[in-house]
Amino acid sequence: METMIDSRMMMTDFLTALFDKLDVAGVAVMSKLPSGEKTAFTLFTGKDDIKECVPFFPAMPANAARAVSKFTRQAVPSKTVAVFLRPCELRAFTELIKIKQASFDNLLILSYDCSGVFPFQEINLSDETKLNAYRDAVSTGKNCEGIRPVCAACTRFTPQGEDIAISFVGRSTDQPLVFSFPSEKGLAAAEQLGLDVSNTVAASSAVESLAQERRSAEEELTAEVDASLSDTQGLVNVFDRCVSCHACSYVCPICYCKNCYFDSQTFEYFPESYFIRMQAKGALRFPVDRVLFHLGRLSHMGVSCVACGMCEDVCPVNIPVSQIFKTAGSKAQALFDYIPGENYDEPLPLLAYAEQELEEFED
Amino acid sequence: MDEKKEFTPSIIYGLCSWCGTGGSETAGAMHLQYADNIRPFRVPCTGAIDPVYILRALIEGADGFAVSGCHPGDCHFDSGNYRARRRIAVLKSLLDTFGLDSERVLLRWVGHGEGKRFADTVNEFNDYIKEMKKNPLAERRDT
Ligand code: SF4
Ligand code: SF4
Ligand code: SF4
Numbered sequence: 001m002e003t004m005i006d007s008r009m010m011m012t013d014f015l016t017a018l019f020d021k022l023d024v025a026g027v028a029v030m031s032k033l034p035s036g037e038k039t040a041f042t043l044f045t046g047k048d049d050i051k052e053c054v055p056f057f058p059a060m061p062a063n064a065a066r067a068v069s070k071f072t073r074q075a076v077p078s079k080t081v082a083v084f085l086r087p088c089e090l091r092a093f094t095e096l097i098k099i100k101q102a103s104f105d106n107l108l109i110l111s112y113d114c115s116g117v118f119p120f121q122e123i124n125l126s127d128e129t130k131l132n133a134y135r136d137a138v139s140t141g142k143n144c145e146g147i148r149p150v151c152a153a154c155t156r157f158t159p160q161g162e163d164i165a166i167s168f169v170g171r172s173t174d175q176p177l178v179f180s181f182p183s184e185k186g187l188a189a190a191e192q193l194g195l196d197v198s199n200t201v202a203a204s205s206a207v208e209s210l211a212q213e214r215r216s217a218e219e220e221l222t223a224e225v226d227a228s229l230s231d232t233q234g235l236v237n238v239f240d241r242c243v244s245c246h247a248c249s250y251v252c253p254i255c256y257c258k259n260c261y262f263d264s265q266t267f268e269y270f271p272e273s274y275f276i277r278m279q280a281k282g283a284l285r286f287p288v289d290r291v292l293f294h295l296g297r298l299s300h301m302g303v304s305c306v307a308c309g310m311c312e313d314v315c316p317v318n319i320p321v322s323q324i325f326k327t328a329g330s331k332a333q334a335l336f337d338y339i340p341g342e343n344y345d346e347p348l349p350l351l352a353y354a355e356q357e358l359e360e361f362e363d
Numbered sequence: 364m365d366e367k368k369e370f371t372p373s374i375i376y377g378l379c380s381w382c383g384t385g386g387s388e389t390a391g392a393m394h395l396q397y398a399d400n401i402r403p404f405r406v407p408c409t410g411a412i413d414p415v416y417i418l419r420a421l422i423e424g425a426d427g428f429a430v431s432g433c434h435p436g437d438c439h440f441d442s443g444n445y446r447a448r449r450r451i452a453v454l455k456s457l458l459d460t461f462g463l464d465s466e467r468v469l470l471r472w473v474g475h476g477e478g479k480r481f482a483d484t485v486n487e488f489n490d491y492i493k494e495m496k497k498n499p500l501a502e503r504r505d506t
Contacts, residue, residue: 281424284504299457303453350453355445
């Protein structure tokens, strides 16, 4: 583990220093929206709006990996851009790098051990009670009541692959930032920022207690999802309310396809084909192809699902999409001992193969 | 007649244009008999089978789905069969998660000259699916 240092720097000083000393072209970070209630992931090109930045605000209105992929995908930014990514966003970003939909060249990636977020519709900047409870939970290393189920069951809440890590769990947000620098880039940045690295601090024990709570929550979640899906009836029930809006895939950082197969002409049928299908089963429920969409989507991207929770956050009919995708995804990932987002050098399982493997799947 | 015998499963057989189809041609040339409730369809390569095709078949009424292509090392496109094996492994894992029977999907390599292996695969799988009875998902109207 990298040494953690007490920077004696508050967040605003740090953000200012990114512009002043590192001369970054921009900082991409969660910020307050003019409504004063909601937040959005925003790319700032100057330090004038720094007081609007709320990097730790517990909401994820969009998976930031998608945003960062947009401005790194085809061309590398000409100057360094600092980006804040939560651990699951960073994992999604790493998956996107593997399929050349993103690049970390000229990025300075900042991340932190994450305490989870609330469903973004359910948290506002003015929700003092909830936010106070959240702060308490962060400093003591507990799951805060009301955070999303996949967050409460997230065992990979410490980042991997970042340049600068900010220690969050077990600390108080009104104290100076505690940093570590896992990469060369991060170390160089620390030097340029003129950080005093002499003042080291110990890791907080709150991280381990949160990890423990999360592990048992994950086990419970998996058992619950498994039980709900145990047969055909369960499967049909769980997607029963689905209105087929496909919002879950539009917000998914892994579903990067410009033209999703499920929105293609393949699924625009001639009228008579409905009658043919109806005759086969005696009835046809609309919208059609709901189970096919979910299972098919899983077969495309399940091995890369980072359990970020976005799909569930946007589902208009409250289907536990990300709990299902996390559970089904992890089992598929286990076939290849694959952990999405762990290492950008590792190819996606469906784009690689070994000549001798998986023989148990042949008959 | 007992119930099992009356049930004629609906089985789709995805064959690559090279070995899989070749195997079926050899079976034909050898005048081998095999269950006629199998519906073969030809794909350029087993690696071209999106698991969505298989899912669609299983949801829309198939009781089983078999896939055959060139043996490892023989793929016309070099690695399509290895990729297919990974996709089918993922698909089977998903089917198991969702309480569907992954045994309704079969992957078996059949070489061009292996007419007997082709006919045996069809008959064996057909018998197996008969034992399993109808695919419960195929009967659902509300998917
Ligand atoms: S499927 Fe859902 S939980 Fe998984 S990566 Fe996509 S949006 Fe996130
Ligand atoms: S469901 Fe499949 S085709 Fe559609 S966006 Fe996701 S990966 Fe692409
Ligand atoms: S967001 Fe919800 S309703 Fe829309 S397609 Fe996904 S699961 Fe169905």
